[in-house]
Amino acid sequence: MDGRDPYQVLGVERSASDAEIKRAFRRLARQHHPDRNPGDPAAEERFKSIQSAYDSIGSPQKRREHDQAEQFARFTGSGPGPRGLDDLLRQMMRGGAQEPPREPPKRGIDIELGIDVSSSLAESGGKIPFELSRLRRCKRCDGNTFRTGSNCAVCNGRGVHRRESTVTVTIPSKVAHGHRLRLRGLGNEHPMGTPGDLILMVRVDPGEGRRWESERLVQTLHVPYTAMLLGGNVEFNTPSGRTIRMQIDAGSQPGDRRRIPSEGWQGGPLDLELAIEDVGELTQEMIEALENLRNLGL
Ligand SMILES: [Zn+2]
Structure with a gap:
């Protein structure tokens, strides 16, 4: 990543479906391919940043990771830039590294992600599996080592650790593009408090030759x-x-x-x-x- 917003580089909205992103990438990559623009170093640079943008949001899993990392960054006010997850977690729990220690929030933070649905599923409604990665309370210490300075081989004293699971999401029929579904308690868990929510923004695939503008x-x-x-x-x-x-x-x-x-x-x-x-x-x-x-x- 060269630090630029990959959505901006690919000219798609944040609510674009994965298929829309793929099509935008293909179109831009064709347009700016060095073979098509011989002797134009600027085209090569553009091609590289298009490629790099696609690397970070081109697959559903990478995109989820990118969007979640962005949320962490926003939450901790650290802005974009490579940060270790440990740093982010520590800040998240303390409420900012520079501030004096204070009561930690008693609720895990919400997760906001997009979920892609085909236009037919959006019309009929139905159940769809969703790969979710979130912070879960530690299985070994049950969150009890959080802020105690004692160590836990599983969570390193953070009280939570990241785990993957598949959740089944029910899409209501005739759902609108951009509709937000709130799944209570499926956000990040807190070592001591209650879990946050999972908020899924429905992205309807508009089909070849179409795109969403809001x-x-x-x-x-x-x-x-x-x-x-x-x-x-x-x-x-x-x-x-x-x-x-x-x-x-x-x-x-x-x-x-x-x-x-x-x-x-x-x-x-x-x-x-x-x-x-x-x-x-x-x-x-x-x-x-x-x-x-x-x-x-x-
Ligand atoms: Zn633990």
């Missing part, structure tokens, strides 16, 4: 260049699978948006964003036609 669904609509300039009709599929034919106005630009009411997620609006269709390999005929256009000053 709670709004944006779909890229690929349009032939000539249709942008001259106007024309294009067909596209909505998230619910309906095919819609739409008129493109002459003089449209890439990035222009059109809002279609009730065709988005669960009857909400769908924002279409125009992009130029990739024509792939140009034929000799196309090249000649384009050369004619260039001669006309277009």
Whole structure:
């Protein structure tokens, strides 16, 4: 990691689904690949930071670790930067290393993480397994060595240690993207007090060619260049699978948006964003036609 926010580097929201992150990475990696930008050291740098951003949030497990480390950092006010978990824990329990010792909080801290669901599961609702890593009260000393200075071979006198488990999460039907589920008592345990909560933010996979902007669904609509300039009709599929034919106005630009009411997620609006269709390999005929256009000053 080069210290930059990987979400920012990949141009995705924190609420983006894992699949969205993967697609954003693929697109950017293609765009900035050194082979595509020979002799451009800046492109190579960009490519490296894209790669490094993807390394830290590209797999569900890495992403959970990254998000949790960020929460610890926020909680302890230490900001980003490599810190040992021990340091963080010590600060967490003491409430800041520089301050005089005070009563420790009697409740473990909450864990906030995202949970990815397919659009069909978000629609129907159902149960889904979730890999959870959290601080549990020590099995050997039951938290009794916490702040006593005595040692415990399992928790090193912290009273808690990190353990993995699989929890089953119930997703309500017709759940909204960004909805928060609170699972009481499934956050970090405290050596002496009560456990915190687990808060799961539901991330609905928007599907290929779509992305979330807050709670709004944006779909890229690929349009032939000539249709942008001259106007024309294009067909596209909505998230619910309906095919819609739409008129493109002459003089449209890439990035222009059109809002279609009730065709988005669960009857909400769908924002279409125009992009130029990739024509792939140009034929000799196309090249000649384009050369004619260039001669006309277009
Ligand atoms: Zn222990």
